[in-house]
Amino acid sequence: MSLLALQGVTLDYGAVRAVDHVRTEVAAGEICALVGPNGSGKSSLLNTISGFVPISDGAIALDGVDVTRARSYELARLGVARTFQLIRLLPGLTVSENVAAGCYAELRRSGLGALARSLLRPGRISPEVAARVDEALERAGVARFADDLVEELPFGTQRRVEVARAIVSRPRLLLFDEPAAGLSEHDLENLEEVIVAEAARGCAVILVDHHLHFVLKVCPRAVVLNFGNVIFDGPSPAAVEDEEVKRAYVGS
Amino acid sequence: MTALIQDLFNGLLTGGVYALFAVGLTLSLGALRVMNLAHGATFTLVAIAGVELSASLHVPFALLVVFGALVGAVIGVLLELVAFRPLRAGSAERNIEMPSLVASLAVLFILQTISQQWTDANVVNFPSSVFKSTQVDLGPLTTRSILLIMFGVAIVLMAATWYVLMRTQAGRAVRAVAMDEDAAGMVGIDAGTVKVATMAASSALAGIAGTLIAASLGAVSFTMGDPQLLKGFSVVILGGIGSVPGALVGGLVLGLLEGLTGHVAGSAWQPATSFVLLIVFLLVRPQGFFGRPLVDRA
Amino acid sequence: MLGINDTTIELWLLNCMLAYSAFAVLTGGSFTLAYVAFVAVGAYTAGIGSVDHGWSLPQEMVVAPLLAGLAALVIARPLERLSGVYLSIASVGVVGLLQVLLLNLDGLTGGAIGITGIDPPIGIGLLAACVAILALILRQLQVSNFGRAIRMTRVDPLVAGAMGVNVGRLRLWLFVLSAVIGAEAGVLRGHYFGLVTPDEYGFTTVVQLLAMVIIGGVGSWLGPLIGAAVFTLLPEWLRSFGDWREVVTGVLLLVIIIVSREGLVGAARTQWHRRRHRRGVADDAAADPPPATSLNGALAGGEEDR
Numbered sequence: 110m111s112l113l114a115l116q117g118v119t120l121d122y123g124a125v126r127a128v129d130h131v132r133t134e135v136a137a138g139e140i141c142a143l144v145g146p147n148g149s150g151k152s153s154l155l156n157t158i159s160g161f162v163p164i165s166d167g168a169i170a171l172d173g174v175d176v177t178r179a180r181s182y183e184l185a186r187l188g189v190a191r192t193f194q195l196i197r198l199l200p201g202l203t204v205s206e207n208v209a210a211g212c213y214a215e216l217r218r219s220g221l222g223a224l225a226r227s228l229l230r231p232g233r234i235s236p237e238v239a240a241r242v243d244e245a246l247e248r249a250g251v252a253r254f255a256d257d258l259v260e261e262l263p264f265g266t267q268r269r270v271e272v273a274r275a276i277v278s279r280p281r282l283l284l285f286d287e288p289a290a291g292l293s294e295h296d297l298e299n300l301e302e303v304i305v306a307e308a309a310r311g312c313a314v315i316l317v318d319h320h321l322h323f324v325l326k327v328c329p330r331a332v333v334l335n336f337g338n339v340i341f342d343g344p345s346p347a348a349v350e351d352e353e354v355k356r357a358y359v360g361s
Numbered sequence: 362m363t364a365l366i367q368d369l370f371n372g373l374l375t376g377g378v379y380a381l382f383a384v385g386l387t388l389s390l391g392a393l394r395v396m397n398l399a400h401g402a403t404f405t406l407v408a409i410a411g412v413e414l415s416a417s418l419h420v421p422f423a424l425l426v427v428f429g430a431l432v433g434a435v436i437g438v439l440l441e442l443v444a445f446r447p448l449r450a451g452s453a454e455r456n457i458e459m460p461s462l463v464a465s466l467a468v469l470f471i472l473q474t475i476s477q478q479w480t481d482a483n484v485v486n487f488p489s490s491v492f493k494s495t496q497v498d499l500g501p502l503t504t505r506s507i508l509l510i511m512f513g514v515a516i517v518l519m520a521a522t523w524y525v526l527m528r529t530q531a532g533r534a535v536r537a538v539a540m541d542e543d544a545a546g547m548v549g550i551d552a553g554t555v556k557v558a559t560m561a562a563s564s565a566l567a568g569i570a571g572t573l574i575a576a577s578l579g580a581v582s583f584t585m586g587d588p589q590l591l592k593g594f595s596v597v598i599l600g601g602i603g604s605v606p607g608a609l610v611g612g613l614v615l616g617l618l619e620g621l622t623g624h625v626a627g628s629a630w631q632p633a634t635s636f637v638l639l640i641v642f643l644l645v646r647p648q649g650f651f652g653r654p655l656v657d658r659a
Numbered sequence: 660m661l662g663i664n665d666t667t668i669e670l671w672l673l674n675c676m677l678a679y680s681a682f683a684v685l686t687g688g689s690f691t692l693a694y695v696a697f698v699a700v701g702a703y704t705a706g707i708g709s710v711d712h713g714w715s716l717p718q719e720m721v722v723a724p725l726l727a728g729l730a731a732l733v734i735a736r737p738l739e740r741l742s743g744v745y746l747s748i749a750s751v752g753v754v755g756l757l758q759v760l761l762l763n764l765d766g767l768t769g770g771a772i773g774i775t776g777i778d779p780p781i782g783i784g785l786l787a788a789c790v791a792i793l794a795l796i797l798r799q800l801q802v803s804n805f806g807r808a809i810r811m812t813r814v815d816p817l818v819a820g821a822m823g824v825n826v827g828r829l830r831l832w833l834f835v836l837s838a839v840i841g842a843e844a845g846v847l848r849g850h851y852f853g854l855v856t857p858d859e860y861g862f863t864t865v866v867q868l869l870a871m872v873i874i875g876g877v878g879s880w881l882g883p884l885i886g887a888a889v890f891t892l893l894p895e896w897l898r899s900f901g902d903w904r905e906v907v908t909g910v911l912l913l914v915i916i917i918v919s920r921e922g923l924v925g926a927a928r929t930q931w932h933r934r935r936h937r938r939g940v941a942d943d944a945a946a947d948p949p950p951a952t953s954l955n956g957a958l959a960g961g962e963e964d965r
Contacts, residue, residue, distance in 0.1 A: 158820070185823035192822075199814045201878075201921060210811055216804045239764060257930050336696025396744060397865070447917045458743055459690050463873050463916040466866050470909030478902060587862050591755055594748045631762050635833070638754035643749045644737050 112137045112313040113158070113282055118167035119338075120153055127153040129337035135313045137281070139306060142324045142345060143317045145334035146358050151317045152194065154334065155286050158315070159191045159331050160184040167240055171282065186214045188281035192271045198259040204270050205255045208242050211277040221321065241277055248306065249273035250299045266339040272303055289320040296299045325349065334358070364499050368468040368624040369617055370502050376616020377512040378570055378577075382589060383596035383608040384519055386565035387570045389496060391603020391655045392539040392559050394398050397444035400474035401590030403436045408571035408581045409476050409485065416488050418452070424571050426514070436472070444468055460652055461579075476557035476583035487575050489513050496591040517607075518569065522562070523605040535559055539603070541657040582597020588632065595635035596641055601649030614638075665783060671891040672786035673844070673851055674871065676881035679793055680841035681868040683731065685877045687833040691738065692865050693750035697727040699840040699860035701845020706774035718778060719846045727888045729841035731835045738834075739827065754865055761857035767805045773856035779796035781850045789847060790884075793840065797880040807832070810878065856914025870912050885923055 111134035120128035134139050143151045156162040158169065168177045171187055179187070179255035190211065191278040198207050216238065224243065246252040249269040254262060259270060259329045275283060288300060304327055308314050318324045324345075325331065331348040333341035341348050348354055382404060389397045407429045415425055446462040448457045458463075494507040526532035537545035538555045546552055574589075575581045594617055600607025619634045642649060680694045706721040708714035714722070734753065741749055763770045768774065800806050808829055811819035816826045849855045866891070875886025889911070893904055919926040 110885060159712075161817075161820070173765050181817075182825045183818035185821055193818075197815055199811060199818065201814070201925060202810075204933070210807065210822050213804065213807055213811070217808070217823065232855045251733075256935075258929065390744065396711065397745070413779070415743065444917075451917060459747075460916055461689060462747060463869070464913055466870060467909040467913035467916065469866070470870070470905045474903060474905040474909070477905075591862060593750065595752070598745070598748060633756060633759040633763075634911065636752045636759065639752040640749060640756065642963060643741060643745055643752075647745055648796075 111135060112139075112172055113162055113315075114168075114170040115158075116168045116170075117152070118157060118169060120150070120157055120162065122166040126337055128157065128164070128334075131334070131337070131339055133332055133339060133342055135282075135315060136157070137311050137313050138308050138312045139330060140308045140316070140328045142328035142348075143315055143320075143332040143334065144321065144324060144331060144348075145340075147279050147334075149334040149357075150337040151334050152286060153337075155191070155284055155317050157314070158282075159189060159284055174175075187277070189284065190275040190278055190280035191284035192275050192286055194287045194290075196264075196271055197319075198267060198270060198274075200258070200260045202259065203256050203301075204246065204251055204262070204273075207240055207259055207270055208245055208273045208277050209238065211245075211274040212238050212241065215278060235347050241279075245273040245277035247302055248276065264291055265293055268292060268296060269299065272300065276303060276307060279310070280312055283307055283315070285314070285316045285318070287318050288316070289318050289323045297323055321349075365621075365624050367502055368620040370504065370620070372616040372618070372620020372623070373613060374504065374508045374512045374616070376613040377515040378574055378612075379592055379596055379615050380413040380609045380612025381515040381518060381566060381573070381656055382570040383600065383612050384522055384605055385563035385570075386593045386596050387597045387603055387605065387608045388522075388559060388566075390597060391564040391653065392535050393441075393445070393556055394456070394458050395541075395553075396458060396465060397440065397560075397563070398462060398465040399436075399468040399472055400564070400567050400593060401442060401586030402469045402476065403433055403586075404567040404571035404574075404589055405581070405583060405586035406436070406476045406571075407432045407568035408575035408585070409479055409583065412478065412485050412581050414573055418486075419488075422576065425576075426569055429568040429572035431568075432569070434565040436568070437560040437562070437564025440465065440468055440564065441557045445556070445560070451473075451552075470498045473583060473586070477602050480581070480583050482583060484640065485582050486580045487578070488624040505529045505577075507577045508613075511577050514569070514573060516564065519605060521564070523579050526605060531558070536655055581659070592635045596651065598639055598647070599649050601651035602653050604649070604651035604654050607649055607651040662733070667891060669783050669851065671887055672783070672790050672889050673848060674887035675790045676786075676793065676840070676844035676847060676866075677868055677885055678871045678875070678887045679790075679797065680837050680844055682797075682877065682880075682883045683833050683837035683840055684830075685846070685869070685872050685900065686813060687809055688816060689830050690732040690743075690747045690832070691750045691830075691834060691837075692747055692869065693734070693738075693753045694837050694841045694868065695732065695865045696754045697841035698845040698848070698864075699754075699757055699857075700727045700730060700838075701842030701847075702849040702855040703761065703768060703774070703845075704842070705849030706777055709850075710774055716781070716846070716850060722844060723842040723846045724839040727838040728835050732865045735831050735834055739831070751862065756817035756859065758857050758861045761860065768857070771857065773854055775854040777849050777853050777855070779850065781847060782855060785909075786847065787842065794880055794884065800918050801880050813878065842883055847848060848922050850884045870908060872922075874908075874912055874915055874922055876924030876926075878921040879924040879928075882922055882924050889923075 113135040115131050115133050118128055119126065119133045120344060122239045131154060132214060143154065146150045153162065157164045160179050160183060164177065168175060171184070172188070174187070176184060176187065182208055199210065243252065246255055251266060251269045254266060258269060262270070272288070289297060292300065304314055304316070316324055325348065328345055330343065331341065331345040332339060333348055333354050340353045340357060341351050386397065386400050389395050389400070394650055410432055411425050413427050414420055415426065420428065422499050444467065445457065445461055448460050452460070472633040478626045494505045497504050497509060524649070526535060534545070534550045534555050536551055537548070538552045542552045592615065596608055599614060600611030615635055615638060618638065620635045623631045670703065677698060680698060684691045684694060701723040704726060705719045708719045708722065738749060739747060762771055766822055808824045811822055812826050812829055814953055819826050871886035871890050872883055873886070875884065876882030890908070893907065915922055919929065
């Protein structure tokens with residue numbers, strides 16, 4: 110069964126249709142590129158999948174569970190993690206603390222009992238969580254910056270911290286929103302390693318980007334959007350050869 | 362019946378100044394997206410400066426109003442340069458709506474202390490030598506000449522502001538910056554200067570309102586700005602943030618309803634009018650009468 | 660010493676309680692400024708309760724927060740739909756409306772004169788105990804997972820949502836907490852001064868408490884303690900400035916909001932971090948090695964030289 114299933118997903122911003130009846134499925138362990146020229150709706154689609162924007166029509170299912178109405182925090186609790194186009198790290202906190210934020214959904218317990226317990230024995234980060242944070246830092250190549258304040262780090266390093274934060278919770282679905290912009294060769298290699306490792310673990314990965322070369326190299330499968338419609342859904346090498354895809358990119 | 366109409370009429374005239382005060386506020390909130398809590402303190406300080414000046418120098422009234430505008434403008438420029446611009450510089454997304462509340466609050470403290478010290482925390486009377494208010498009879502209604510002048514000046518200024526904003530090059534620049542600062546920059550508009558000018562205009566209007574109210578009340582006190590500020594925000598919400606006609610309509614409506622409330626329930630309940638209107642509108646129609654024209658593309 | 664005597668300390672403790680009420684909402688990043696209304700509820704519960712009905716202090720300290728909490732839950736619903744500017748203005752509107760009601764319903768509230776003769780008076784012991792307990796609770800909250808959620812919500816609500824925080828629900832609970840703390844503070848205030856009047860529960864108090872919390876630091880349980888100290892003790896230290904101390908407050912507030920949104924505590928924390936992890940330019944160069952073969956890159960990226 111597919112991990113993520115989109116059925117007739119439509120998103121309207123007033124009179125503008127950003128996403129038009131998109132239908133596709135992504136399986137666990139699959140690495141799928143979501144590409145298209147500017148304004149094709151790929152970022153909008155990502156925002157609907159991650160629960161940041163409610164869709165106007167259609168259905169979204171995560172591992173068979175209907176999540177059409179689910180908001181961002183609910184999806185996070187269901188194992189969906191994402192990065193953002195503009196880096197959104199928490200200033201004033203260290204790299205470790207920022208990455209640990211990714212564990213929040215797992216650590217939280219709700220209810221008065223939990224509140225009472227946390228008041229009596231508040232959690233410093235437990236050893237298990239600390240170990241997970243360290244592991245994520247290692248894999249993203251930022252372990253040496255663990256105690257640095259994020260706002261003082263160079264751009265590429267900040268991107269890596271965002272990646273670390275996304276993977277620390279061992280998500281089921283990873284969404285990357287334009288992660289390659291402005292990255293060095295070195296950073297791109299690390300990103301590729303992380304993506305491949307996550308997929309090997311059984312996570313479904315969706316990558317939205319303009320960087321066609323990087324994206325098609327890393328993702329075996331590509332879904333191409335144009336004006337909110339899916340115009341191609343298949344193996345990436347074939348995407349570059351597809352007539353309609355070529356027309357969409359050249360025409361824009 | 363005549364008493365009711367008289368109360369409504371008085372309310373209408375007061376509403377004119379509420380509107381004038383609110384126009385400055387709707388400009389700064391609508392065009393610059395800053396909450397200017399110092400608007401009331403500006404109003405107060407200019408009023409006090411005007412009173413003190415006319416007490417010692419016997420300045421003609423018209424000149425006093427101009428003086429009020431100038432002092433107000435200076436305060437506006439300072440607000441933008443010292444409070445809001447540094448805030449924007451420190452914010453990645455340049456959204457300073459909430460921090461500007463705090464920054465303008467800081468300026469409020471400073472301005473209010475100056476007002477307090479200048480008047481020794483006393484109520485100071487507006488020298489009658491500057492402006493002799495005469496009673497005017499309009500059919501069954503009576504009023505004072507100063508109130509009519511106040512209303513007239515307010516209407517004229519609001520029309521002028523609307524005209525500048527909608528029909529001139531300068532106004533177009535303000536609207537462009539309000540809608541999309543980067544795009545405005547690309548067509549050669551200097552956003553920084555536009556913002557300074559807008560704040561100057563906004564605070565100048567507060568200054569003029571202060572001078573007019575001082576003349577109509579006959580006295581000033583350093584605390585007169587606070588209730589005025591809260592009413593100002595009510596009017597801004599009523600009219601729609603960024604809408605000059607909205608500020609006018611909102612101000613007049615508030616004035617009328619205050620007059621009605623006073624007539625029906627007594628003057629002690631008048632202050633409640635603005636709060637009730639505010640809360641009702643925010644629940645039912647937060648965009649006010651005219652929406653957010655400077656920001657909404659529709 | 661420095662003009663600090665028992666009364667100053669008592670006033671500081673009282674201000675701490677009030678500041679904590681504002682802190683509870685502000686720490687969640689929400690500029691809901693209705694906290695003074697709940698303080699008023701507490702104060703007038705003390706006034707009406709003790710003078711008209713002979714309630715004891717413990718009774719008031721139970722009833723007032725219950726009333727305030729319920730009121731908070733009721734007004735939270737309509738306020739929920741508002742955000743940013745609208746929320747701030749609406750919440751100040753609530754305070755203003757309540758103040759007018761307090762002034763005019765003089766049968767119940769004593770009108771402009773208020774209610775006098777609130778008994779029994781309270782002293783430094785009870786105040787200190789209340790502040791200590793509250794500070795401890797908030798400290799525990801801050802270092803817990805809830806605290807993590809609150810911090811994320813304040814700094815970047817979008818990210819908080821992406822991390823699994825139900826921002827709306829969290830801010831609702833903080834609002835109720837603010838009401839409960841405010842009401843307790845109000846009861847204490849009523850008993851400390853022995854009287855309550857409406858002019859203490861308006862816009863001026865709203866902005867004073869706001870300034871206190873922002874200056875101290877909206878991110879830490881220490882913030883209100885420090886902010887209240889600045890407000891209560893500054894006048895003593897600035898005797899020479901006399902009545903110009905509000906200008907000092909204004910300047911301080913302006914500098915703080917521009918430089919460090921997280922107040923004095925936040926600034927201190929950042930400085931401490933910078934000092935502990937000072938890295939020179941040379942180190943930074945090593946941090947981003949030049950592009951090399953992927954093997955070298957993998958080695959350099961995974962190294963730990965702490």
